[in-house]
Amino acid sequence: MKHVQSLELLHASLHIREPLELRERLDRIMRTARDILGLRRLTLFLADPEGLCLRTVASTALSPGSRPIPLTDSENPVVRAYSAHAPVFWNPQMPTTRAIRLQPPYDHPVGLPSDGFLNLPLIVQGRVIGVLGVEHPEGGWILDRETIQLMELFAAQAATAIEHARLYEEARRIAAELQQKVEALAQADAALVESVRLRAMGQMASGVAHDFNNILNSILGQVQLLQTRFAQGSVHAATIKETLRLLEAAALDGAEIVRKLREFTRPAEEEAFVPMALDKVIEQVLDTTRPRWKDQAEASGRRFRIVTECASVPPILGNASELRAVVTNLLFNALDAMPQGGTVTITLRHVQRGGETAQRAEGLIVNGEWGEKRRRSERGGVVLFTMTDTGVGIPDSVKARIFDPFFTTKGTRGTGLGLSMVHGIVRRHRGEILVASEERRGTTITISLPIAVDIPTVVMSEATALPSVPYCARILVIDDDPLGVDVLMAFLQTLGHEAVVATGGPEGLRLLETNKFDLLLTDLGMPEMSGWDVAQAAKTRLPSLPVVLVTGWGDHIDPSRLAGTGVDVVLTKPYTLSDLGTGLSKAWGASTVEPRRGYNVARCNETCEV
Template sequence: MLFAVNEASLEQIIRKVELARGLGPLLPPLQAAAMPLLADEAMIGILWVGHKALNSALLPALEVLANQTAIAIRNAQLLSRLSESEEQYRGIFEATRDGLLVLSETGNIVEANPAAWALFDYERQTLCERHIEDVLDLLSFGGMPGFIAAAQQSPVSQLEGVRRGGQRFPVEVRIAPLNFRGQAHFLAVVTDVTERVKAQEALLQTERLRALGQMAGGIAHDFNNILVGIRGFADMALMDLDENPAFVKADLERILEGTKDAADAVRRLQSLYREPADTSDFVPLQLNALVEDALALTRPRWKDQIQSMGHTVHVKTHLGEPTLVHGNPSELRRVLSNLILNAVDAMPEGGTLTIQTGREGDWNWVRVTDTGTGIPPDVAARLFTPFFTTKGGTGLGLTVSKAIVQRHGGEISFESTPGRGTTFCVRLPVVRDVGNPSSAGSKNSPEKRLRQGCCVLVVDDEPVVRELLKRLLERLGQVVTIVSSGREALTLLQERSFDLLVTDLGMPDISGRQVAHEARTLHPDLPIILTTGWGETITPEKLAEIRATALLPKPFTHHELVAVLEKALGLAS
């Protein structure tokens, strides 16, 4: 008789033994023995044997029988549990929302869950006949071996998945060794991150808009100060015409200075929404001038706002010899502005902000130092991590800044002591053997003689701009026709020929882009000058797409107009 623990409790076993004893008088005389069934040092049952011929010589054999019986029972239990565990894991495997791929060592897909079927748009059997490189782009790793080697260094990889129809989508892949059916395999966990990427892009746009709002507030403050000077000196010029004619020229020069300041403020604002992927505008830049621009942009924060709270930030600059870097001026200003604003935020009760520039070998550097609270070690380790923030913002400022610096071939680093302050250092490659970075057509350039007597068609929907261009061009000896719409311009272009077309980009009804295209079709050799208030966002590629010869950003000076005309019309022989 066999009593197993998994069939009844020990109390029930004892009752059965007592029952057996009660039956004893009803049976013939017997010899009996009870053997414990032991497995893993635990009793899992009792083997009870009764027979009239049983004697002590048979006890060793009974012990062996009890041991073998205990092993058989334990194996049966383990097999049952294994089957139950396999069913549980199969349920988890099939219910997981991420795609799961079981891969051979060579990268063949040998098993996949329903989420993977849906993710890659394959039926199970078809997917399990594919190679991992059919559904994941591993080109950057050099194939499966390189991918496995990279996974040992970083278990999470950002890749592109490839659906059956060839559609690509962003995925995050984790891979780990797996023993499958007694052989070495890999388990790849594939997560579709399309929505996450869209959310990150939306947050990046939000960050740019937030920066735009902050800068717009500062620029509005600057504009009010600029307009005070323009309006005030315009009034003075009108009064000086009668009272002090000798002062009129000085009054007008002050007005011109004010308009230049206003134009600079607008260009700084436009630089915030230049396309990030555009590198066509990389030009030689004065590093010290970028620092001065960034200080001017952030002045409302480090001066006006701090002073309104009763505190002061002392700004010190130690700028080295003027040196050149090659890059996008708006993006580099954005990096420096972000570092300055972070330094100000680290000094809520005021302090000292120090900006230094210099050169070491083939590198230019800028250091932005504050005397603020410093950065704790746990925060420092995640400082450039996207969306990590301690200030309640989006956590993208330093991430974007690092990406910009790296795009310019540079490096960004920092040193910080909690309670004493922080220094950020931006290093950019030195530019060698370049000409003067200032724009062509400056006041110091020798006056060049333009072709005169050219028939020029000017189209702009703003009366002030039309009249200004007419007077400036006529002053330069040109014959000018002005119209107020693209439709009027196209009518004239169909009726007659011109030596030059000057058209505004943004106009109602028919845009300057359409006018340029139609004009180029009607007169293939016609020089076209495009004028626009969005000059900071018009790249050479966009200008070529519009089929224009030259760009004249608004507002423009007499010298800038002459320089563009020289490009479009050429010089007199």
């Protein structure tokens, strides 16, 4: 019988490695004692973390005692089993001082009462974690060798199970803490990237203002010249045409500056990396930062020379906004390192797998082994981006700290976040970064980024012609900006359409209830109702009405997410006459509107006369 019980205990032990919390594990131990060993009463005592007492953690008794047992109570049979690392028998009829310690090999039956408690130490890897108190089974027991060894086997399994449960709970706790720390680091990293981006924008702000002042000066000068010539009565058609061309070019230049600025400052969103050309990223950064390294520098008597040696390289997988932030901060650091002016050289190279490598040697980048492990592990090799300046270099005393957050050598001018942010972004792109520098000999920064491999093939559908908006379509314009309305109405009339204007959302919706329109153009930012609200309300009443949202924030709106907004097309300010015509055609094609029947073409031609 005891042999069978041993086998059943062995079978039960196979479940010890199951990931269970401590309470579930204790319940299993109790069921095993009841179902396999037929024990009447079982109590589990575990030592507290400080090792001061034993606490009852599980018991089959109806009213188990919960009072801790101090480990200083050396006469207590439970404490004696804990301290002696050996089984201790005790019968309630005998004084606790008469509790008997049992010692192996248990070769002869022990002449003890058939009822009583056997206290067995719970030992894991030589360390006692508690005590298992077992009362005699139904009918009593004979404490011979097999019985005691069976109880020790059960105690050993219970100890191992409890330890596994503790480790499981500890692992879960550590995993939860680690997850919290990872999330906190991700948030801090995002804030770091954003703060550095804003710092970069602050440094460029005066340069952007300089560019806008140049554009405004050109526009103002051309307008005043044209007014003066009109007053003198000597304006030729060719002069007017050339002046209008210059004004248009100036306006488009201003729009391009705004577009680049917005694209540069667009927050990096959580999105999958996409294939991109690193040379285009460099080109965008140089265009956007030109006021800093050219206009401002020349105004202060410094001259920077930017040399680009960008060979044709394969695309990489990355986030354009983050990579622009990397190049911008490295460029600004290089400029700061050359207070008297100097040269910044930017190179791009494709290094094939197993091919040329680079390492540090005497502070310079030369042929060698740096990055070889990375190149061997990346199919297609890597792109090496290198930026070298002729500045003051980095002192040996601070080289080890340049990637530390908040470490700066620029005093109050620096935040100490630039290179830390750069390092984090490069790592996120599965890249490597190396800084090699010598005092008074400049600095070279090399970034290794893996080539984009297995790029998904995008099947381009054949271009389809946009449907034409019917001539002299009746269009409702909702906008509270008089100057913007005047330009839009003139554009619509030039395209051959009739425009009806409402200065706000509520007025425009009332017009929709009492009039028929072919299209709706609404501005986004209005005081009473936003353009989104107007579009939703209009689509609710007239589901087939094409709706165009006109906004200066169009480049921040994802066209693929317009479903359900009521907006068919977003028209971004500033827009040209051609942009407006294309936007109307797209909205018309996206809608199922039926042309108005019986429209008076003669009245239309009269109304839309230009």
